[in-house]
Amino acid sequence: xxxxxxxxxxxxxxxxxxxxxxxxxxxxxxxxxxxxxxxxxxxxxxxxxxxxxxxxxxxxxxxxxxxxxxxxxxxxxxxxxxxxxxxxxxxxxxxxxxxxxxxxxxxxxxxxxxxxxxxxxxxxxxxxxxxxxxxxxxxxxxxxxxxxxxxxxxxxxxxxxxxxxxxxxxxxxxxxxxxxxxxxxxxxxxxxxxxxxxxxxxxxxxxxxxxxxxxxxxxxxxxxxxxxxxxxxxxxxxxxxxxxxxxxxxxxxxxxxxxxxxxxxxxxxxxxxxxxxxxxxxxxxxxxxxxxxxxxxxxxxxxxxxxxxxxxxxxxxxxxxxxxxxxxxxxxxxxxxxx
Amino acid sequence: xxxxxxxxxxxxxxxxxxxxxxxxxxxxxxxxxxxxxxxxxxxxxxxxxxxxxxxxxxxxxxxxxxxxxxxxxxxxxxxxxxxxxxxxxxxxxxxxxxxxxxxxxxxxxxxxxxxxxxxxxxxxxxxxxxxxxxxxxxxxxxxxxxxxxxxxxxxxxxxxxxxxxxxxxxxxxxxxxxxxxxxxxxxxxxxxxxxxxxxxxxxxxxxxxxxxxxxxxxxxxxxxxxxxxxxxxxxxxxxxxxxxxxxxxxxxxxxxxxxxxxxxxxxxxxxxxxxxxxxxxxxxxxxxxxxxxxxxxxxxxxxxxxxxxxxxxxxxxxxxxxxxxxxxxxxxxxxxxxx
DNA sequence: CCATGGGATGAAATCGTTTTCAAAACTCAG
DNA sequence: CTGAGTTTTGAAAACGATTTCATCCCATGG
Numbered sequence: 001x002x003x004x005x006x007x008x009x010x011x012x013x014x015x016x017x018x019x020x021x022x023x024x025x026x027x028x029x030x031x032x033x034x035x036x037x038x039x040x041x042x043x044x045x046x047x048x049x050x051x052x053x054x055x056x057x058x059x060x061x062x063x064x065x066x067x068x069x070x071x072x073x074x075x076x077x078x079x080x081x082x083x084x085x086x087x088x089x090x091x092x093x094x095x096x097x098x099x100x101x102x103x104x105x106x107x108x109x110x111x112x113x114x115x116x117x118x119x120x121x122x123x124x125x126x127x128x129x130x131x132x133x134x135x136x137x138x139x140x141x142x143x144x145x146x147x148x149x150x151x152x153x154x155x156x157x158x159x160x161x162x163x164x165x166x167x168x169x170x171x172x173x174x175x176x177x178x179x180x181x182x183x184x185x186x187x188x189x190x191x192x193x194x195x196x197x198x199x200x201x202x203x204x205x206x207x208x209x210x211x212x213x214x215x216x217x218x219x220x221x222x223x224x225x226x227x228x229x230x231x232x233x234x235x236x237x238x239x240x241x242x243x244x245x246x247x248x249x250x251x252x253x254x255x256x257x258x259x260x261x262x263x264x265x266x267x268x269x270x271x272x273x274x275x276x277x278x279x280x281x282x283x284x285x286x287x288x289x290x291x292x293x294x295x296x297x298x299x300x301x302x303x304x305x306x307x308x309x310x311x312x313x314x315x316x317x318x319x320x321x322x323x324x325x326x327x328x329x330x331x332x333x334x335x336x337x338x339x
Numbered sequence: 340x341x342x343x344x345x346x347x348x349x350x351x352x353x354x355x356x357x358x359x360x361x362x363x364x365x366x367x368x369x370x371x372x373x374x375x376x377x378x379x380x381x382x383x384x385x386x387x388x389x390x391x392x393x394x395x396x397x398x399x400x401x402x403x404x405x406x407x408x409x410x411x412x413x414x415x416x417x418x419x420x421x422x423x424x425x426x427x428x429x430x431x432x433x434x435x436x437x438x439x440x441x442x443x444x445x446x447x448x449x450x451x452x453x454x455x456x457x458x459x460x461x462x463x464x465x466x467x468x469x470x471x472x473x474x475x476x477x478x479x480x481x482x483x484x485x486x487x488x489x490x491x492x493x494x495x496x497x498x499x500x501x502x503x504x505x506x507x508x509x510x511x512x513x514x515x516x517x518x519x520x521x522x523x524x525x526x527x528x529x530x531x532x533x534x535x536x537x538x539x540x541x542x543x544x545x546x547x548x549x550x551x552x553x554x555x556x557x558x559x560x561x562x563x564x565x566x567x568x569x570x571x572x573x574x575x576x577x578x579x580x581x582x583x584x585x586x587x588x589x590x591x592x593x594x595x596x597x598x599x600x601x602x603x604x605x606x607x608x609x610x611x612x613x614x615x616x617x618x619x620x621x622x623x624x625x626x627x628x629x630x631x632x633x634x635x636x637x638x639x640x641x642x643x644x645x646x647x648x649x650x651x652x653x654x655x656x657x658x659x660x661x662x663x664x665x666x667x668x669x670x671x672x673x674x675x676x677x678x
Numbered sequence: 679c680c681a682t683g684g685g686a687t688g689a690a691a692t693c694g695t696t697t698t699c700a701a702a703a704c705t706c707a708g
Numbered sequence: 709c710t711g712a713g714t715t716t717t718g719a720a721a722a723c724g725a726t727t728t729c730a731t732c733c734c735a736t737g738g
Contacts, residue, residue, distance in 0.1 A: 004694055015718040020696060030716065050453040051399065052694035055390045055723045062433075062454075070422065076415045083409065083436045087443075092450060094401075095434040097422045104426075111431060114389040115401075222620070251620050278617045281561075281590050343724055354688045359726060369686065391724035394693045 003044045011040035023048065054116060063304060064112035064120040066096040066105060072220075072248070073276035074293060075123065078145065081297020082121055089305050091118070100125040113138055119304035121145050121297075126189040141307040143300045148190045155307075156317045157299045161191050164289040164322035165198025165243065168271045171287075171324060172241045173206045175332050177269065181214035181239035183228040183249055192217070195245045195273060214239050218249065225252025233260050240268055241330075247272040247279045247288055254282075254329070265331025275325055284328035292320050342383045350379035362387070393455060402643060403451035403459040405435040405444060411559075411587070412615035413632060414462065417484065420636020421460055428644050430457070439464040452477055458643035460484050460636075465528040480646040482639045487529045494646075495656045496638045500530050503628040503661030504537025504582065507610045510626075510663060511580045512545045514671050516608065520553035520578035522567040522588055531556070534584045534612060553578050557588065564591025572599050579607055580669075586611040586618045586627055593621075593668070604670025614664055623667035631659050 009016040014033050021027045022037045029037075040046070054060040065082050067075040079095065086093045094117060096108040102125060112120055119141040126147050144156040172180050182199045185192030196215075203210050213235040218224030225244055232239065233256060242257075244250035250272030254264055262268050264284055272279060275290035299318060306312040326332060348355040353372050360366045361376045368376075379385070393399040404421050406414040418434065425432045433456060435447040441464060451459055458480040465486050483495040511519050521538050524531030535554075542549050552574040557563030564583055571578065572595060581596075583589035589611030593603055601607050603623055611618060614629035638657060645651040665671060 002694095005696095006694080016695080017697080017718060018716085021717090024696080026696085028716075033717090047449065047453050049394070049455060049694050051390050051394045051455050052723085053696075055388070055394060055694085055725090056696045058723080060390065065434075069419070070409070071412075071415050071419045073410075073412065073415075076410050076412075079434070080408075080410045080436060083434060084438075087436075092454065093434055095404075095418070095422060095432055097419060097426075099423075110386065114386050115431065116388060116390050222616075255620075277561075278620065281594075281617065281621060283622050341724095344726095345724080355725080356688060356727080357686085360687090363726080365726085366687095367685070372686090388724050391693090392726075394695090394724080395726045397693080 002049070003046050005046070005048070007044055008037065008040045008046050011044060012036040058116075059308075060116050060118055061091045062094060062115065062117045063091050063301060064094045064096060064108070064115075064117040066098055066108050066112075066120065067123045068098050068100045068125045070095065070097050073278070074246070074274050074291070077276070077293035078123070078297045081294035082301055083297075084294075085298040085301040089301065091301070091305075098125050109138075113140065118308055119143070119301075121300045121304070123147060124149055126186075141304045143303050145296060145300050146191060150190075153315060155303050155315050157296050157303065157320065158190075158318070159291050159296070159320045159322050161194035161322070162198040162201070164273065164291075164324070165195035165245075166202045167198075167322075167324045168243055168273070168287075168289050169199045169202035170206075171326070171330065171332070172243065172269060172271065173202060173208065175241070175269065175330065177241040178208055179211065179214065179237075179239045180208070180241045180243060181211075181216075181232050182243045183225055183232075183245060183253060184215065184217040185220050185245045185249075187217060192220075192245060195243075199243055211237075211239075213237070220246045220249060222248050222252040222255075225249030226256050227252075229253035229256035233257070238262070238268065242268055242270050244270065244272050247274040247276045247286060250286055250288070250329075251278070251282060254286075265329050269331045270329040272329075280327065287327045287330035287332075288325055290323045290325045292322075296320065341388070342385050344385070344387070346383055347376065347379045347385050350383060351375040397455075398647075399455050399457055400430045401433060401454065401456045402430050402640060403433045403435060403447070403454075403456040405437055405447050405451075405459065406462045407437050407439045407464045409434065409436055412617070413585070413613050413630070416615070416632035417462070417636045420633035421640055422636075423633075424637040424640040428640065430640065430644075437464050448477075452479065457647055458482070458640075460639045460643070462486060463488055465525075480643045482642050484635060484639050485530060489529075492654060494642050494654050496635050496642065496659065497529075497657070498630050498635070498659040498661050500533035500661070501537040501540070503612065503630075503663070504534035504584075505541045506537075506661075506663045507582055507612070507626075507628050508538045508541035509545075510665070510669065510671070511582065511608060511610065512541060512547065514580075514608065514669065516580040517547050518550065518553065518576075518578045519547070519580045519582060520550075520555075520571050521582045522564055522571075522584060522592060523554065523556040524559050524584040524588075526556060531559075531584060534582075538582055550576075550578075552576070559585045559588060561587050561591040561594075564588030565595050566591075568592035568595035572596070577601070577607065581607055581609050583609065583611050586613040586615045586625060589625055589627070589668075590617070590621060593625075604668050608670045609668040611668075619666065626666045626669035626671075627664055629662045629664050631661075635659065 005016045005019050009019045019037050021029050022034045098105045121143050123145045124147050142154045144154050184196045216228040216231045218228040244253050272286050272288035275288045279286040279288050344355045344358050348358045358376050360368050361373045437444045460482050462484045463486050481493045483493050523535045555567040555570045557567035583592050611625050611627035614627045618625040618627050
């Protein structure tokens, strides 16, 4: 059906090898023949079959990307970074939604392997299960993005979550807050524990005790933030400030806070984490810890390309710096905005 | 390096054909040998090479998805629907971000072809250029999603934009509004013109003239909505209600409105289009026309599978119904919410 | 007891490239 | 004009599966 390299060869009156050579510039070929080949390619509208090529060359120019949920703006941004950089390097990306399910993660890792992708970028849902039975020991380049798995010694691009949360908490502390609550993410997740640690460190340094009734955890979702905040408020003796471990959770928490008749930031100040787009659109605009989402995606593909094309062998772990962006929800005067 | 079907065959003491047969259940094989094969597969941790298989079978179980911007929540939802359904049917999806650039669309269409995808789901950026020079006449199943291109006779899943906008406008009209403005999308886009038509139809039917100073257009972005609204307000004699052609635009418009000192919905009522998640989080919560985003994605892959596995030949065009969801920004009493 | 038919099996062809390898053609010095 | 050395070239062997085709084996009915 489709036209093959042999069709082109016949049309141009040369051998398939020659066609291959002109198309790949892999060896010099007589100018006259080159012209004939190019002409034939044009005439027959020839498109090389990437499967055949990949089979022979053992390179598919494809990168697999596994994320928990593409619908989450944070991952969408990361995905965009990945897609964009991939394209620049001539790669294509297979998108896998794990739906936060370790079983799916495993399946996808296998499928990507069978499809012979040249590398995998993996944002794990992070349950302990993955830890054990996931096929991560394959020879193909793997980079863990955003979240690490303790036992795994692989390339990774992470942000300094502890520092981000630390700075956010410090900001609230310098604003005079003492009763600062926190809603953490699911604790098996490295991001969740690091942010939790950053918060504790700031509190400890400031000599402010943390009231256990002010710390709850929940999923990285709107409902998770909403429910956790309800719990906190249900305890009585509400916090004067809250650190949420993600923007989406912060939004959920804000809803709960307002439903309780409190005002933000007057009664309770709120700061989030991620800096997704809506953070700047909501009212009051959300003060949050910004992550370099696009850059994370780009970096991840660069790390794969390094291994593939520049033969890097040592594992590389990069830790990106987050940045506190101050808006309205923290109630500090200098509302810098940042739409 | 990796273990092949021949390795398995050797280990099991049978021929490669036999291994293939037990793995694919394509022909009966002696129980004893079957056991040996399965055992060898396990022992060698054999994973079939999808490239080789695809080359021979002319099926890659891969679907290409081209969207203008995965970061846009609308497309992210669609993508999730696509990914999810693909997975159910045993397919994998290649994600392509066209960045609204016709040149990239074309390139991606070609790349997907070379990669021998079994089908393409295409949300076009919709410029006229695509119209002309894009390789859409290939034999692989293509479904146009959300947006059509006039000349192209392909499968498509669309929503009834005209009706959606019509109902939104009617709602505003029955609320007593006469000066209703509209911010349209980029007019080459089918979605943009249909929504514009729906608006005009409602106005015409109600016998309300449309003031040309109240209609502006802009890109489907926050900034687009913001700028267009500024223009409208700059004319003096502001509208009492506004129909924005997308939620993101509506948010931009809301910002402009508030910056002008007007209140929503008291001074100007606003309704959007899409029903992305933030619509319900923003304040006032956005009244909008909801599109069945997930379902659109699912349907698109089903249409591809129909062609692939059930041999459908006729082109199919499905038109989904939108649904007006009433929240606060339209200012009508019965604020139904919808978190 | 033999012929016939059907079920299991393996060898080999195939899918569409790239790449090796060897032959052919050319260059140029002697 | 010849031979060594260098380019260009094409035939054929991969790559790793599936599938055709022929063979072999066995059972069954006449």
